[in-house]
Amino acid sequence: MCGIIGYSGSYSGSFCAQKILLDGLEQLEYRGYDSAGVALQGENGELFLRKKAGRVSVLREACEVAPVNARCGIGHTRWATHGGVNDVNAHPHSCGRVTLIHNGIIENYHEIIAAFGFAGRLHSETDTEVAACLLDYLYQGDPFDALRQAVDILTGSYAFCILFADQPGKIFCIRNVSPLVAAHNESGSFVASDLTALIAYGKSYFVVPEETVMTLSAEGISICDLSGKTVQPEILTVDWDVESAQKGGYPHYMIKEINEQPEALQNTVRPRLRNDLPDFSEEGIPDALLSCCENITIIACGTAMYAGMVGKALMEQTVKIPVSVHIASEFRYDTPLIDSRTLTIVISQSGETIDTLAALRLAKDCGSPTLAIVNVKGSTIARESDYVLYTHAGPEIAVASTKAYTVQLAVLYLLTCRLALLRGCFSQEQGQEFISALLSSSEAMEQMIRQDQMIREAVKMVKRSDHAFFIGRGLDYAFSLEGALKLKEISYIHAEAYAAGELKHGTIALIEEKMPVIALATQEKIFAKTISNVREVRARGAAVILIVKEGAQVDPDVYDIRIDLPVRKDEFAVFPAAASLQLLAYYTSDAKGLNVDKPRNLAKSVTVE
Numbered sequence: 205m206c207g208i209i210g211y212s213g214s215y216s217g218s219f220c221a222q223k224i225l226l227d228g229l230e231q232l233e234y235r236g237y238d239s240a241g242v243a244l245q246g247e248n249g250e251l252f253l254r255k256k257a258g259r260v261s262v263l264r265e266a267c268e269v270a271p272v273n274a275r276c277g278i279g280h281t282r283w284a285t286h287g288g289v290n291d292v293n294a295h296p297h298s299c300g301r302v303t304l305i306h307n308g309i310i311e312n313y314h315e316i317i318a319a320f321g322f323a324g325r326l327h328s329e330t331d332t333e334v335a336a337c338l339l340d341y342l343y344q345g346d347p348f349d350a351l352r353q354a355v356d357i358l359t360g361s362y363a364f365c366i367l368f369a370d371q372p373g374k375i376f377c378i379r380n381v382s383p384l385v386a387a388h389n390e391s392g393s394f395v396a397s398d399l400t401a402l403i404a405y406g407k408s409y410f411v412v413p414e415e416t417v418m419t420l421s422a423e424g425i426s427i428c429d430l431s432g433k434t435v436q437p438e439i440l441t442v443d444w445d446v447e448s449a450q451k452g453g454y455p456h457y458m459i460k461e462i463n464e465q466p467e468a469l470q471n472t473v474r475p476r477l478r479n480d481l482p483d484f485s486e487e488g489i490p491d492a493l494l495s496c497c498e499n500i501t502i503i504a505c506g507t508a509m510y511a512g513m514v515g516k517a518l519m520e521q522t523v524k525i526p527v528s529v530h531i532a533s534e535f536r537y538d539t540p541l542i543d544s545r546t547l548t549i550v551i552s553q554s555g556e557t558i559d560t561l562a563a564l565r566l567a568k569d570c571g572s573p574t575l576a577i578v579n580v581k582g583s584t585i586a587r588e589s590d591y592v593l594y595t596h597a598g599p600e601i602a603v604a605s606t607k608a609y610t611v612q613l614a615v616l617y618l619l620t621c622r623l624a625l626l627r628g629c630f631s632q633e634q635g636q637e638f639i640s641a642l643l644s645s646s647e648a649m650e651q652m653i654r655q656d657q658m659i660r661e662a663v664k665m666v667k668r669s670d671h672a673f674f675i676g677r678g679l680d681y682a683f684s685l686e687g688a689l690k691l692k693e694i695s696y697i698h699a700e701a702y703a704a705g706e707l708k709h710g711t712i713a714l715i716e717e718k719m720p721v722i723a724l725a726t727q728e729k730i731f732a733k734t735i736s737n738v739r740e741v742r743a744r745g746a747a748v749i750l751i752v753k754e755g756a757q758v759d760p761d762v763y764d765i766r767i768d769l770p771v772r773k774d775e776f777a778v779f780p781a782a783a784s785l786q787l788l789a790y791y792t793s794d795a796k797g798l799n800v801d802k803p804r805n806l807a808k809s810v811t812v813e
């Protein structure tokens with residue numbers, strides 16, 4: 205949450221720090237978009253501060269009224285945690301000689317205010333301004349020394365970029381948990397919350413190590429640990445380009461990312477196949493990890509957790525191994541019943557979700573081996589887990605996750621196949637058949653995305669309603685959870701998913717005339733049962749959008765709109781079903797004239813608890 209960027213270099217004139225910061229903030233806006241600000245530093249340390257409630261475009265307009273031709277500066281786009289959305293609470297925050305931007309939460313800011321008597325110096329309601337006061341208080345001319353002392357006092361998560369008035373042209377950075385990446389080229393040095401803001405300036409970058417102080421200047425970047433010893437970061441290369449992080453002719457990132465799913469699925473599965481079967485040896489994952497565990501615990505948040513629900517249903521039915529799925533924010537404060545016999549799988553697109561990270565650390569403390577399924581290379585979760593399987597979706601920018609979900613599923617399907625082979629539940633041929641069906645799921649998704657007429661019809665029904673239900677049994681219930689989340693987060697329609705058989709234990713009381721019910725009935729063994737449940741809601745006036753496999757025999761009286769999934773095997777229905785539910789949410793949000801890519805109150809990467 206919150207996007208931060210800093211630049212110190214030689215660009216000047218129309219290609220100055222102001223432009224680099226504003227362009228970068230536009231790329232980072234998906235991390236938070238309540239307010240934005242920049243601080244530009246002149247050659248002699250003079251400060252030009254601009255901050256505005258609202259989108260980066262509002263800040264850009266304000267900056268363009270009186271452009272500043274500086275070579276060094278920091279910029280921030282905010283997702284409000286402490287204090288309302290207004291100009292004063294927007295970052296950067298200044299106190300005395302210090303101006304800074306922050307991503308994270310300072311947990312002990314009340315204690316710091318009391319201990320150092322800062323109350324009279326504060327203008328905003330933010331925890332961040334307290335950190336600026338603290339640094340100004342500690343600063344005696346040596347930024348490293350002030351930062352080292354501050355680290356001992358501050359608790360919480362943070363990534364800071366800091367300007368000191370008497371250190372012109374230099375940006376000092378320090379982080380704990382919250383992400384920061386940096387890069388240097390012939391034009392200067394760059395730092396940002398993530399690569400989307402830096403990709404325009406080169407392909408090499410590094411993840412800023414925690415517990416270090418990093419100094420950026422036009423000439424280069426230096427890093428030292430808290431004892432003053434120089435640290436050499438590991439240089440990484442980005443494997444995607446500027447176009448991947450842009451809309452490429454689509455009206456929104458979300459629809460672009462929906463369209464990218466078939467390719468992302470192939471990119472995630474194919475490199476892991478040997479003899480048409482999954483093999484993780486190149487990623488250093490020993491077979492014993494999968495063959496020796498007695499049970500599996502999956503931990504994640506939001507969409508990633510719903511991918512985990514599909515993984516659970518699939519693994520249990522295929523491998524007969526007990527799998528539990530946990531919401532990361534609950535798991536970390538529960539009593540975790542796991543030990544070395546449990547394989548813990550954490551799933552995260554960003555690899556930075558704070559609750560998932562904390563749950564991962566807890567699982568490790570319990571002695572459980574950990575495997576992360578992550579999209580962002582070098583992210584904290586990827587680095588801290590014992591083993592990692594990267595998904596190859598490329599950058600996902602829309603707040604609503606789509607292609608990340610599909611590739612998370614793809615990895616869970618690969619893992620299921622490997623587990624089944626190792627535990628004698630699949631012969632080689634069965635494994636190969638399973639993988640071939642997985643690969644052909646990308647074609648099914650493509651077809652679904654191309655033939656979206658019935659989905660557009662369904663949108664006309666859904667967009668008028670304040671409520672919608674998603675129902676299904678077994679795997680269908682697992683998919684419908686994600687369908688409901690997608691609809692509510694971008695169309696603001698209250699949507700809930702229910703296990704279809706559970707409706708008559710209370711929820712059916714909510715069904716009224718014309719209420720849209722999106723019913724998934726793709727699983728042969730419970731098909732008749734689900735259709736009975738559909739009849740029950742239809743008899744009470746619901747407008748039924750029925751999602752079934754192509755060729756399914758259903759009495760037309762049962763539904764208002766029927767959506768056919770081009771798929772034969774039940775286990776693989778999730779892929780075209782996901783595409784159809786994503787499109788339903790996308791077109792509904794667009795038809796309501798909402799901001800599809802940046803829904804209200806949300807941010808892409810949730811780095812606060």
Ligand code: M6R
Binds near residue numbers: 505507553555560689
């Ligand atoms: O980066 P992560 O996968 O850890 O993020 C988890 C959730 O915050 C995320 O999936 C969220 O639910 C999406 N907005 C859903 O579309």
